[in-house]
Amino acid sequence: MSVSMLLRLAWRQSLIRLLLFYAFALGLGLALGEPWWALGLATLALAARAYWRLYRVLRFLDWRKQLRTVDGQGLWAALETLIHRRQTENRRRSRRLVRLLRAYRQAATAMPDGALVIHRRDGRLVWFNKTARHLLGLRYPQSLGEPLADFFAGQTRVRDWLASGQTDEPLLDLPSPADPMVRISLRLIPYSAREWMVVVRDVTKLMRLEQVRRDFVANVSHELRTPLTVVHGYLDMIEPEEHPELAVMVEEMRRQSQRMTQLVEDLLTLSRLEAQESLPEEPLAMAPMLVTLRREAEALSQGRHEVRVLDEAGCDLTGSTKELHSAFSNLVSNAIRYTPTGGRVTIRFEKVAGGGVRLAVQDTGYGIPEQHLPRITERFYRVSTSRSRESGGTGLGLSIVKHVLSLHQARLDVESGVGRGSTFACVFGPARVRMRSQAGDDLEDVS
Numbered sequence: 001m002s003v004s005m006l007l008r009l010a011w012r013q014s015l016i017r018l019l020l021f022y023a024f025a026l027g028l029g030l031a032l033g034e035p036w037w038a039l040g041l042a043t044l045a046l047a048a049r050a051y052w053r054l055y056r057v058l059r060f061l062d063w064r065k066q067l068r069t070v071d072g073q074g075l076w077a078a079l080e081t082l083i084h085r086r087q088t089e090n091r092r093r094s095r096r097l098v099r100l101l102r103a104y105r106q107a108a109t110a111m112p113d114g115a116l117v118i119h120r121r122d123g124r125l126v127w128f129n130k131t132a133r134h135l136l137g138l139r140y141p142q143s144l145g146e147p148l149a150d151f152f153a154g155q156t157r158v159r160d161w162l163a164s165g166q167t168d169e170p171l172l173d174l175p176s177p178a179d180p181m182v183r184i185s186l187r188l189i190p191y192s193a194r195e196w197m198v199v200v201r202d203v204t205k206l207m208r209l210e211q212v213r214r215d216f217v218a219n220v221s222h223e224l225r226t227p228l229t230v231v232h233g234y235l236d237m238i239e240p241e242e243h244p245e246l247a248v249m250v251e252e253m254r255r256q257s258q259r260m261t262q263l264v265e266d267l268l269t270l271s272r273l274e275a276q277e278s279l280p281e282e283p284l285a286m287a288p289m290l291v292t293l294r295r296e297a298e299a300l301s302q303g304r305h306e307v308r309v310l311d312e313a314g315c316d317l318t319g320s321t322k323e324l325h326s327a328f329s330n331l332v333s334n335a336i337r338y339t340p341t342g343g344r345v346t347i348r349f350e351k352v353a354g355g356g357v358r359l360a361v362q363d364t365g366y367g368i369p370e371q372h373l374p375r376i377t378e379r380f381y382r383v384s385t386s387r388s389r390e391s392g393g394t395g396l397g398l399s400i401v402k403h404v405l406s407l408h409q410a411r412l413d414v415e416s417g418v419g420r421g422s423t424f425a426c427v428f429g430p431a432r433v434r435m436r437s438q439a440g441d442d443l444e445d446v447s
Helices: 003-032 035-062 075-110 130-136 156-164 204-237 244-275 286-301 321-337 370-375 385-391 397-407
Strands: 114-119 125-128 171-175 183-190 195-202 282-284 306-311 315-319 344-351 357-363 411-417 421-428 433-435
Touching: 003 035, 035 075, 114 130, 125 130, 130 195, 156 171, 156 183, 183 204, 204 244, 244 397, 282 321, 286 306, 286 315, 286 321, 286 344, 315 321, 321 344, 321 357, 321 397, 321 421, 370 411, 397 411, 397 421
Parallel strands: 306 344
Antiparallel strands: 114 125, 114 195, 171 183, 183 195, 282 315, 315 433, 344 357, 357 421, 411 421
């Protein structure tokens, strides 16, 4: 029976029973000659019965016991029937939730990765699984309520990473608090409005393989230097005027050997950057840096492009002058190489929201198809192989730029479209921005 039908029937039955009860009491009172006393006693009896039924319902609710199925009629019987139904539904729902919770906990316990739930406000532990207990040296239940960052003694970047809430930038290589020989990675995942989930993964084998790869690339690149130097020496000894029949071959060999040398140098640079965890913190004056970038662009362009430099930020940076110059110069040279004759290259240094700055290199070149944008910073990835080789690129420039910016806690933003040109922007946070010195203000206007 539906709830609405049950309530209508209960009201009707209660009203009929109430009228019959008062009619009987009035008839009995008239027979005894005391009708008002009879009606008063009837009302008192009804009130007593109502209070008793109310006490019975409250007692079961207070003791969290389930009401028994009621077979009576009237409003009180309907009320107890509805409470009994709700209690039965809640018990079924609770059992189902308990089964789901147990299944989730079993799944979380069986995960090969560690999982922790922490408060967003202070990073205190709420829950962790068995794998996280082994990887981080946690103890149950003693570690509950402790800040996660406290278990990484001496690792200030863990505290800064948790405070920043960087869900898209995991910490890739950390020593485990339980065993420094074990390398772990941390990833932050939104869990609820007030909690984060931290996924802990053992990356020891991955880091060892990565180190083997780095050593291999560095060693091979270093060993290639000597034979390339020998090849260069012999090629320089061959004069095209003395051997005109070899002129074309010698020129092609020189060009390919120079390209190979540049590739080796880029590989060594990339290996060196990957092996570093930080770079020197130096004041970088941006006004002379922009002047240098303009001169390099004009020298590479040889008058074939319009080069514009706009200094709109009016501030300087903090970081490695050598590495940042290498990254900026790489973007500028790419813009010149991939922009047709008569195009424009704009170097803009400007402020962004939040107190940061960005150096953007914009060109009017061919543009990059959208499907290639997520992969253009990968090693040796080329949008157009033939065009890259013709321009002299090695396919490592943007990888070097990405690593340099990562070491400066910055990022590379790319906007491009076919036929619309490209914009490569190095975005720095407010921690990297510094006031421009008076000496920098007195330098020539680069705009």
